[in-house]
Amino acid sequence: MRRIAETYLGDADLWPAILKASGLETLSDLDPGQILTVPTDEVSAARSALSSSLVRIQEANAIGAQVFAYETITEAISLHDSALDAEKKRNWPETLALAVDADSAAGEAYLLAAENRDKAAEARLSDRQGWVEGQRPEDLGWDDRELNAILVEEEKVRTLSRSTAQITFRDSGRLRLNANSHAVIQRMRVDPLKKREDAKVSLVEGDFYALLGGNSNRKSLEVDVPDVSAKIDSGDFWVRQDVSGAKFTNYDDETVEISARGGQVSLGRNEGVVIRAGENPRAKINVLTSPVLQAPSDDGLVFNASANLSWQATDGASGYWVEVARDANFNQMVDSASGLVEPRFALNELG
Template identity: 35%
Template sequence: ITVIENETIRKIAGKYLNDSNLWEDILRVNNLTSPADIKPGTKLFIPVALIKENQESLNNAFTAINEASKAGAKLFAESLISKASNLYEDAVKKRKEGKIEESTKLAKSAKENADKAIIESQNNSKTSGTALLSFKKGNVENRKPTELVWNEAELYAKLFEQYRTRTLSNSYAEISFKDLSKIRLYENSQAVIQSSRVDLLKNQKRATVNLEKGEAYALLLGNGKKKDFNLNIPGLDTKINSKLFWVQKENKETKIANYNGEIEVTASDSMVVIGENEGSVVPDGGVPSEPKSLLPAPALRFPELEKTFYVSSVNFNWDEIPGAVKYSFNISGERNFDNLIQSNNELTNTEYKLDNLEPGIYYWRVAAVDQIGFPG
């Protein structure tokens, strides 16, 4: 085509590719570096069919990868979904390099692997294993109901009914269920799986975990509309209508902090409802305390969002929260904070330094902990 008066690169992309955001592809194909290079009389080559096919292939691959993830592929078809994701990233890279045909081939291969991951996930989700040890750091151990001794837990080991998992000092673990719900055990904690679902992805039967001691976060991400999950706490009767909550059982009492929905707790014939951003303490053999508000989240000051560093050491700092006695710091390479790289729950000031960070993208968060011990 020949560019006419008052015709911008975005208008050209919208006219020929039906998407004005694809203007960069036109620049790449024509070895141009800036929209300023587009002037009246400039002749442009636009491979319309190739670009449209590539965009459709990338969109299909992206959708298939998301569907596979929702089906539990990160747990039940890890190699396939990992391959699909890597192929998709390579396809995007080739697209940015202007290698459209190579990008399309990679995108189609990514979709094929994602489709296989969906099928494999659906098949594996119906097996008898209740859960998987999806992440571990430090000393994490398992014990089968037929064994008397604890053994080192293997990453991605299947966990069945009555299996116990415990973390030792400076260690933590994540137990993932087939509906993608997670229990995160912090140091010196112990949990036992009590029952399973026939097919957790369809929420056909209750999944129950018994927290015997220590500290745990529960993140419920089931695909079904009905959230049919329970975290049992000895001595308490709980009805959970929450997707995210924290429990600590130690020193002859249980603390519960809730961050979503509500949790009904009954003990010694007394019942309270813990609402969103509230916490309650239940002494062993006693009644639940009236729910109290949790502390707000501190404002994160440094590093700023999308800050780039060229060094391996980073100083993090945040605002002080009135009423906080300490802070909990988490950093992960994943937006949803799976696979924590570092966790420190005993910080008494508003800064923390991390050394020897590998190149990559990181996400960090801080919670203020009040005098009772509730993380906000």
């Protein structure tokens, strides 16, 4: 009987199941030449359901069901334990039914955990200079966005002339929109279990500078630019988009991968590329060297309410961009000025 059970059921200890299926209670009830019924389909279905439910429970736990769907995953585990008890009693119909219920409960727990882990996050308008507007999906028009306004998924943000805006995500990663820029926060999700945040931003026009990383595991941002595919692992980069095409510059050791019309280019540290509208990416180029500060001196102290900044002119530069903040992370902005032709800038009202 053990050899028969091993051959047809894959487990010698399942020989009582053959007795039960054959209408026998003990081995002494066997007669020579008697035809036996081997419940291969019944046992196989029950054991397969048991295995499947265990895998589903493990998958749900792996994405945080014990945190985000505790009651449901507890029910799934209890049903699975009951199915194991039924298996020990060789009650295959009950084993199958309980295992199927356990699998269903574990699947529900998985969905609950996934939903709670992949929640829409919020960002904050951490700085604004000039006029900054926003439009949520339910809004009919554009409205002024005050400092520290909460920005949500699918919200549009734009800056007008001589205006800038800084968007700070939960993990302290941030985007700075320059004047006359229009961006859409298409996706903004947070995973509290892994402390990871993912975002996708569409740049309609204008330009922004991104500094990511912050306090989470996120080191990338997905950027949508018309007719250009960009896979960005860099945590420090700049993007511009207008009718003439797009420009990308990378300031990080991690790469920026650009694809357009079948052409591809990979940007390393301090490299940039221009993609003209309807064309392949051009050859990448090295960005210009950083300007050298002249006044005040590096780490110098100024005790006035204003300061005159100056730096050595950089060969080949068509303009300069100056930002001043009250903190090293540039979360408390004082001023931001781009397109400066001369290598100097008068900073007023520092008090």
